[in-house]
Amino acid sequence: MNLRFKALTKSIWVFHAACSPCNNCDIEILDLLTPRFDVERLGMILAGSIRHADALLVTGVPNYKTKERLKKLYSQAPKPCVVVAVGSCACGRVMFKDSYNSPCPVDEVVPVDVYIPGCPPKPEAMIAGVAKLIKKLKGK
Amino acid sequence: MENVVEKIEGKFSDKILKSYEKSAVRIYLDFKPEDIPEVAQFVFKDLGCRFIIASGTDTPAGIEILYHFSYDQQGKVISLRTLITDKKNPQMASIAKIIKGAEWIEREIWELLGVNFIGHPDLRHLLLIDDWPAGKYPLRKDQ
Amino acid sequence: MSHKVVIPIGPYHPLQEEPEFFRLYVEGEKVVDIDIVIGYMHRGIEELSEHKHFDQVAFLVERICGICSTSHPFAYVNAMEDLAQIKVPERALYIRTIIAEMERIHSHLLWLGLAGHFIGYNTVWMWAWRYREPVLDCFEIISGNRNHYAMMKVGGVRKDIKDEDIPTLQKALDELTPALDMFKGAVMDDPVIQARLKGVGILTKQQAIDWCVVGPTARASGVNIDVRKDDPYGAYDRVSWNVIIETAGDVFAKTVVRILEMQESVSIIRQCLDKMPKGEIDANIKDIPPGEGIGHVEAPRGECFHYVKSDGTNSPVRHKIRAPSYVNVASNKVAAVGQTISDATITLAAVDPCYCCTERVAVLERDSDRRLMNGWDLIKLSQEKTEKLRLSFRCRT
Numbered sequence: 075m076n077l078r079f080k081a082l083t084k085s086i087w088v089f090h091a092a093c094s095p096c097n098n099c100d101i102e103i104l105d106l107l108t109p110r111f112d113v114e115r116l117g118m119i120l121a122g123s124i125r126h127a128d129a130l131l132v133t134g135v136p137n138y139k140t141k142e143r144l145k146k147l148y149s150q151a152p153k154p155c156v157v158v159a160v161g162s163c164a165c166g167r168v169m170f171k172d173s174y175n176s177p178c179p180v181d182e183v184v185p186v187d188v189y190i191p192g193c194p195p196k197p198e199a200m201i202a203g204v205a206k207l208i209k210k211l212k213g214k
Numbered sequence: 215m216e217n218v219v220e221k222i223e224g225k226f227s228d229k230i231l232k233s234y235e236k237s238a239v240r241i242y243l244d245f246k247p248e249d250i251p252e253v254a255q256f257v258f259k260d261l262g263c264r265f266i267i268a269s270g271t272d273t274p275a276g277i278e279i280l281y282h283f284s285y286d287q288q289g290k291v292i293s294l295r296t297l298i299t300d301k302k303n304p305q306m307a308s309i310a311k312i313i314k315g316a317e318w319i320e321r322e323i324w325e326l327l328g329v330n331f332i333g334h335p336d337l338r339h340l341l342l343i344d345d346w347p348a349g350k351y352p353l354r355k356d357q
Numbered sequence: 358m359s360h361k362v363v364i365p366i367g368p369y370h371p372l373q374e375e376p377e378f379f380r381l382y383v384e385g386e387k388v389v390d391i392d393i394v395i396g397y398m399h400r401g402i403e404e405l406s407e408h409k410h411f412d413q414v415a416f417l418v419e420r421i422c423g424i425c426s427t428s429h430p431f432a433y434v435n436a437m438e439d440l441a442q443i444k445v446p447e448r449a450l451y452i453r454t455i456i457a458e459m460e461r462i463h464s465h466l467l468w469l470g471l472a473g474h475f476i477g478y479n480t481v482w483m484w485a486w487r488y489r490e491p492v493l494d495c496f497e498i499i500s501g502n503r504n505h506y507a508m509m510k511v512g513g514v515r516k517d518i519k520d521e522d523i524p525t526l527q528k529a530l531d532e533l534t535p536a537l538d539m540f541k542g543a544v545m546d547d548p549v550i551q552a553r554l555k556g557v558g559i560l561t562k563q564q565a566i567d568w569c570v571v572g573p574t575a576r577a578s579g580v581n582i583d584v585r586k587d588d589p590y591g592a593y594d595r596v597s598w599n600v601i602i603e604t605a606g607d608v609f610a611k612t613v614v615r616i617l618e619m620q621e622s623v624s625i626i627r628q629c630l631d632k633m634p635k636g637e638i639d640a641n642i643k644d645i646p647p648g649e650g651i652g653h654v655e656a657p658r659g660e661c662f663h664y665v666k667s668d669g670t671n672s673p674v675r676h677k678i679r680a681p682s683y684v685n686v687a688s689n690k691v692a693a694v695g696q697t698i699s700d701a702t703i704t705l706a707a708v709d710p711c712y713c714c715t716e717r718v719a720v721l722e723r724d725s726d727r728r729l730m731n732g733w734d735l736i737k738l739s740q741e742k743t744e745k746l747r748l749s750f751r752c753r754t
Contacts, residue, residue: 094397094398094399094400095398095423096398096420096421096422096423096426097422097423097424098420098423098424098426098504098505099423100423101423101424101467101504102503102504104486105486108482108483108486108487108490109483109486109487110487110490122733135400137396137397137399137400138342138343138346139343139396139397139399140397169405169409169416169417169420170400170401170405172405172408173400173401173402173404173405174352174357174401174404175341175342175352175399175400175401176400176401193420193505194423194503194504194505196503236439237439237442239588240439240650240651242649264566264569264571264582265569266569266653266660266662266679267662267677267679267683267684269664269675269677271666271674271675280664280677282651282662282664284587284588284653284660286581286582286587287587288587289584289587289588289589290588291588291651291653293651313567313569314567314568314569314687315567315568315569315570315684315687316569317687318683318684318687319679319683339396340395340396341395341396341399342396342399343396352401352404353403353404
């Protein structure tokens with residue numbers, strides 16, 4: 075396994091990109107930083123800039139305003155950058171798929187590596203999702 | 215306890231088209247579109263009602279707009295109803311200069327239903343992207 | 358405590374290219390104008406509602422905002438019950454009130470944590486969110502989910518509160534009471550917080566009325582409005598509680614209002630748990646006649662208003678939704694102008710908007726539109742100001 079992957083799997087820096095969520099997934103992601111779950115002990119922190127990120131966490135349903143930004147963000151992320159779709163909206167738009175303001179789901183804008191469904195996914199589910207991701211990457 | 219509905223009905227007795235009290239706290243008063251700014255000014259400034267929001271609906275008869283006000287002291291919601299019959303080119307006088315809190319909702323009704331608010335200080339897109347196709351109004355029933 | 362936990366980026370997720378929610382125009386250190394651009398969250402929910410049947414709409418509107426996820430369904434079912442003149446069973450009214458007040462507590466604690474983070478009190482952030490967890494656990498016990506509890510139904514509630522769960526709920530309230538006293542003391546007595554928040558982002562009473570603001574934003578400016586008292590719904594007129602009013606209109610006043618409201622919420626929940634009668638929780642509504650209905654509730658951020666029009670079929674003809682932040686955020690046009698850049702984030706956050714929007718901030722030079730800083734820079738600036746104040750007060754954290 076090369077050095078970049080090793081660094082990624084040891085300590086994932088995540089950048090959080092919200093498309094147009096209801097904020098519940100975002101709050102649960104932030105909950106991961108708080109004392110009960112405290113993911114910093116696992117090496118995961120929120121990165122301030124996409125250029126420092128190993129993983130892009132996407133929440134919400136892309137609308138016309140946010141779709142282009144998501145594309146730009148992904149192009150700016152240094153590769154390898156894994157994309158994690160957090161929440162049912164990011165996984166498949168669910169009840170918003172017929173909305174006039176939603177052109178497409180997240181995985182038609184950026185390639186998604188991990189889907190964590192749930193509305194919102196429990197913090198434990200998110201940690202489990204990231205653990206599966208690391209396992210998948212280590213298998214490469 | 216003062217009766218604000220009676221005050222409106224008294225002052226605008228020649229302009230009011232219909233008055234419907236669904237309950238003690240839900241009142242609907244119908245006016246012609248051109249009378250709305252004067253009534254809104256009276257309800258907001260003189261009676262001290264709070265402007266909640268305006269809701270526009272596409273109906274077969276025209277674009278119906280309801281201006282919802284709240285008389286908080288008595289918990290009454292007073293809705294001023296008006297109907298714009300010209301659906302090809304619907305327009306309405308803006309109340310944004312009278313009520314600052316109405317600026318955004320007029321922009322929203324303009325972009326989602328196509329009603330032109332004459333006299334609005336800043337009529338531009340609020341929720342949709344700036345290059346949203348013209349003439350495409352998401353809340354119109356024929357979309 | 359000498360160790361300071363620094364989280365590199367706050368609870369915000371700036372879509373870094375052209376962040377455009379708030380454009381602050383500055384001359385030197387002062388904000389001279391502000392342009393508010395929204396639409397990032399617009400998912401066309403009002404239009405989607407017209408294609409769902411009335412029972413499904415409650416699930417749809419829950420997802421307007423995740424933080425006040427019960428306020429929108431509550432206002433919606435109130436609108437439907439106004440439309441069809443439905444009488445809701447007593448027990449359901451009490452359960453609805455308990456859920457709504459628990460949501461108020463969790464939402465205000467969330468805001469308190471974020472506000473603490475903005476001004477550099479990350480300990481407040483961690484502690485406030487730590488005390489949110491037992492509240493979320495209570496939601497999970499009652500409804501099965503920490504968020505999006507799906508409790509509201511036209512004519513009643515979906516799930517009952519079991520008698521064997523009531524001691525757990527009361528225990529959670531007992532743990533919360535000293536914590537809220539601690540936050541109250543920490544905020545009201547800390548000279549640095551007072552120096553940081555008093556006189557900042559003032560919204561005068563007349564401005565609050567002109568801009569039609571609602572909720573704690575209005576009550577902190579002396580405007581005595583609260584839907585729970587003005588147009589009572591649920592069980593609010595069956596229990597005794599106080600409306601919290603402050604008059605200064607600054608960020609400190611808004612903070613005090615929210616903390617005291619949480620204490621009132623604990624009292625309301627206790628009274629509801631004591632007084633709640635046994636009985637049905639659902640009026641079993643089978644169809645909705647044509648007509649129109651209006652429902653509004655006092656969400657944590659202010660009045661949440663729903664208007665529904667029906668033509669006798671299964672779906673709404675029109676469903677108008679107005680969240681409280683719609684009017685509160687617009688009032689930043691007067692509250693944020695005249696502030697220094699370092700106070701900008703806390704002023705914008707003080708109305709407690711749906712947080713996803715607030716960090717999309719850009720600071721631009723007035724005449725040249727040259728971008729000077731983004732949301733993350735502003736948060737840092739705000740935290741630095743607190744640090745300087747702390748040193749000048751010679752406090753240690």
